[in-house]
Amino acid sequence: MKKITRRELIKQLGASALASGLMGASNQAFAKNSAHIVIVGGGVGGAAAAKYMRLLNADVRITLIEPNPEYIFCPGSNEVVIGLDTLESLTVNYHTIKSRYAVTVIQDRATEIDYANKTLKLAHGDIIRYDKLIVSPGPDFKYDAVEGYSKSLAERDFPAAWHAGPQTNTLRDQISALPQGGTVLITSPVDPYRCPPAPYERASFIANKLKLTNPSAKIIILDSKDDFVFHDVYLDFWKKQHGMGTENARVEWISKKNGGHVTQIDTKRRTLTTANGEVHKGHVINIIPPEMAGSFTRMNGLTEGDWAPFNSLDFSTKRDKDVYIIGDSAAADPMPKTGYIASNQAKVVTKAIQSELTGQQIGTPFITNNCVAMASENWGMTVAETFRYAGNNRPYEERYTLSDPTSNPYQQSIRAEVAKNWQRTFRKDIFS
């Protein structure tokens, strides 16, 4: 490991780092000249990496680079859309990560990796030397996949609301203001994207709200796919609760092969046009764009195609063995892009780093995604998904079991309780 004196590091980090608690938290680590683990991105993957690295090693220096002072959890944000929860209750800060786990949190945007010198440049000009760099920036949207759509439209009248934040509240307000008998259009993107069941959970939640306040309203899901996870459970729910298949269906799902793939938006007419030329008019239009790896990943040559490939044993990138990729930006198929997966990838990476630092062989990785979704507060579903290591240059092998439709209300309800329980415990696991 490179020896970095305290003075050098202060010089590299600049005064902003001192203000963010670097001096106190890392005194002991400085004395031991221990390795410096730097993490780009303070979402679920990055925060889990910081915490679980500290659980393994009291001496390493850990620095987390994140431009935002707070993080808003995505799980739970569909509840916000229908007023069952608020963004405030999904918001966490980095105080516990800093104080309990002695992590230096720098509020800035990472821009450039200098692989040869093992340094990271930040937007405000600071340069940080790393021994190990864990990259977890989350995905970016391909707004231009729908002609006429853009980031600025998403931030105004046509929210994507796919990362919990102001757009979530915009969508909530639009749903509340929907005229009687109005139409909500939701587009669902091609795989892979963050949280595969969430477009269908969102459509279900909105339908549940409108059933009470605006029963003649309609929700149309325009899908760029022919199938989706929990398809059977959602179809069953929509039939039983929202008249799917009847004249008065509140929810309609149009698959790709039935003309659901949206190619264009006309913001003046408030219409979406699909690949087969059909035009749908919506009072509320929620476009969930397709995704690609975050720009930090792409700008630093970590991606092949849309995502960043890695070595399966330890999630080190194909580009550089000391730079790791986790979370939604990783080319981790067949793993879905969930916070659950990101946090478990973080645990694999931190164990691999700890093995390397202590001169031990890296152990066999193992990852699960035992995740949840809901159709309503009383109608839940679960997936138990295991990923086994199948060789360093091969994808993980997946086995999964999904909830099936059930007419047993107790089973529907207890699955929903499991889902709510999971949300609470998961947030605590990552940020406290």
Next chain:
Amino acid sequence: MMKHIIIKNGMMNKTLLMIGMVCALHSPISSAVTGGMSLEENDRLRNAYPVPTGAMLGDNCSACHGTKGAEFNEAMPPLAGMKKAHFIKLMKTYRENAFTSIVMHDVAVVFSDVEIEAMANFFVQQKAEQWTQPNWNPSLKESQP
């Protein structure tokens, strides 16, 4: 994810047929959709590489059971400090689907005896106290601001 052909219980091969029958016997209100690798393939991969450590396996449980299995406030029970024999018996009972549950049968079915024991060893070493105590690591506390 989940691009493999979805195999309805008991329809595609003998192993799944047997699982289907077991489900039918023990879990009449539940049927499940299973896909991806078969249990034989799961066994083969399990045997092809060293057993993951107890921590590697056990840390996967934290999203539901809390960090180090030490979440004591929620519906899903804590695992931290659980007696080894109890953990092993429970996991094997789930694995055989002899104890109806929401997800634990589907979670447990992929693990070998050795893996279950490794997890049992991991959890019995964790303090049976709500995660986290402010002084979870005294050496760190001293260096904090």
